[in-house]
Amino acid sequence: MMLTLFAAGSLKSAFLPLLDRFRQDSGIDVVVQFGPAGLLRERIEAGESCSLFASANTQHPQALLAAGCALEVHSFAANQLNLTARVMPATDSADWLSLLRDPALxxxxxxxxxxxxxxxxxxxxxxxxxxxxxxxxxxxQRAKMLVGGRQTLTVPEGEIASAWLIRQRLADLFIGYAHYSQALVGHTDIRTLAIPQPYNVRCEYQMALLDAQPVARQLMHFILSAQGQHFLREAGFLTLDGK
Incomplete structure (x- = not known):
């Protein structure tokens, strides 16, 4: 028995150990493909086979539901944004908004x-x-869309986009998901800055069930379970209990 899961790339650090545990507990193999959720949705709409789609937003699962491609949708995690900056004299003491305002960066x-x-x-x-x-x-107007598009850069396997882009001298600053800051603790050449309210954005993650097989529903319920939520929390996501 095998399932196909399409998942937002930001979920990799949570979903790889989560899926390992699911396989151990259920004996069900899961083939997962990570990528930008909008492009994954386009592949589903074009007819690619997929049992479950885990998106970094609600828009794409809801669109599949409205089109009759999804059987049901469920929110399963949340995130926020933060700013990653190169450590250098021009950035060392500046706050997040001053950095974003600086046209030299x-x-x-x-x-x-x-x-x-x-x-x-x-x-x-x-x-x-x-x-x-x-x-x-x-x-x-100044922002450069460097990743996540059809013809943008491909971040090497195992790299975090913000750190890789900064270290490759392709950016001085990068706005990305806040859960990545957990993996960047202790790095001396970059720093992460929290973005406060009322500016920050709640990033709600939602999944769409696309396959009527009971095993697909089993995986969905595992992600929603306390055990599945544990893996998301460990990776730095906000979970259904609000933590």
Whole structure:
């Protein structure tokens, strides 16, 4: 028995150990493909076989449900955004907003439309603009969509996009998911900065059940279970209990 899971790339650190445990407990093999959720949704809509789709937003699962491609959808985790910066004299003492405002610093992002991380980042810029008119728009105009698109850079296996882009001198700053900061603790050449309210964005993760087989539903319930939520929490995600 084998299932196919399409999952947002940001879920890799949580889902790899989660799926190992699911295989051990159930004896069911799961083939997982990670990628930008918007592009994964396009593959599903084009007819690729998929039992369960775990997205970094609600929009893509809800669209599949509305189109009759999904049987049901469930929220299973949440995230926020943060800022990763190169450690250098120009960034050492500046706060997150001062860094984003600095036109001398190259700001990298993911790609809106193709990747929910890019959509959330553009929402962040709009939130900044609501507090400081013109500022968010100016930051948005400078932002470089470096990953998460159809023809953007491919981050090497095992690398975190923010750290890799900064170390490759392709960006000085990167806006990405906050759970990655857990894996970057102790790195001396980069630092992560929290983005406070009312600017930050709640990134709600939702999955769509696409296969009526009981084993597909079994995997969905495992992700929603206390055991599945443990793996998400350990990887730095906000879970259904609000922690």
């Amino acid at each position: 190259t700001l990298g992002t993911s790609t809106p439309g193709c990747d929910p991380s890019g959509d959330y980042t553009w929402q962040l810029f709009d939130n900044i603009d609501a507090q400081y008119p013109g500022t968010g728009a100016a930051i948005k």
